[in-house]
Amino acid sequence: MKTIKINFVDFWPGFDYKSFFLFSYLSDYYNLVISENPDYVFCSSFGYHHWKYKNCIKIYYTAENLVPDFNIYDYGIGFHYLSLEDRYLRFPLWLTYSWDKLDRMENGELEISRDLCKRKFCNFVYSNAGWANPIREQFYRELSKYKNIDSGGKVLNNIGFLVPDKLDFIKDYKFSIAIENSVVPGYTTEKIIEPMMMNSMPIYYGDPYVGRDFNMDSCVHIKDPESIQEIIDRIIILDNNDDLYIDKLRKNWFAYGNVKKKYAQEISAFFGNIFEREKKDVVRIIDYGFARRYRKELSRTTPWATTFVVEKVYGLLDRLKI
Secondary structure: OEEEEEEEEOOOOOOOHHHOHHHHHHOOOEEEEEOOOOOEEEEOOOOOHHHHOOOOEEEEEOOOOOOOOOOOOOEEEEOOOOOOOOOEEEOOHHHHHHHHHHHHHHOOOOOOOHHHHHOEEEEEOOOOOOOOOOHHHHHHHHHOOOOOOEEOOOOOOOOOOOOOOHHHHHOOEEEEEEEOOOOOOOOOOHHHHHHHHOOOEEEEEOOOOHHHOEOHHHOEEOOOHHHHHHHHHHHHHHHHOHHHHHHHHOOOOEOOOOHHHHHHHHHHHHHHHHHOOOHHHOOOOOOOOHHHHHHHHHHHHOHHHHHOHHHHHHHHHHHHOO
């Protein structure tokens, strides 16, 4: 295998490159060597240490609601639907949570039986209240007027403890409230895929383009915040009609087949273009003109942010556990 010298900087607190999805995936094709003098640096959103790395290709990765700055990084990996020649790979967050389970989900290996109708009604597991779209708690309170919803996270907890294993918790429920922190095209997180992995029907609100990846006929889709009561009425019907519930649960989760194959091909093509060519031929950052001045000014003014803003973000994330 070809040896590739890499490093990881500016990732989230507690980041371990050995458990990072892309490191594991690429290790099957390349001999990845961590180096302080790398040819390729993977960067993220939680610092500015990437400025100290010179003469290397910078590849930005985000799991946050951010757009890569292609004036700073040669390549970007995110969730937005962007088109920028060979510089961008769309890799939605939900994939990192489900990659090892996609085969079972696509091949119909998740057993659907009428016993699933005997489960408890609905769950709600969230730790972030301050940054979330208000519709999340609003929907919880409105649906709770019909039946009790078990809340196992920090937000609105009513079971007396924090669930230690979210997947193990939601498997015992017919429905799972799956509402994103924010509504952004392409921003589909683990919230929709985790219930699917456990045959719990998601009640989803968020990414307006979610139907490009998922078959929304397989779950309850809140398209418009103004339609909450209509959605609740639909949930009540499903909850009281086992045949309708099971028929819906048996629909394919995804909008197309071979999900894993599709994204595996895109990942391989993206990194093959970077790693299989001479490094000088894959540089994408413009070295002259205003772009150069932009980077110089930004690098000169961001050290304070490294010691103040980033530390504040780290502390806040640790407290919120998100």
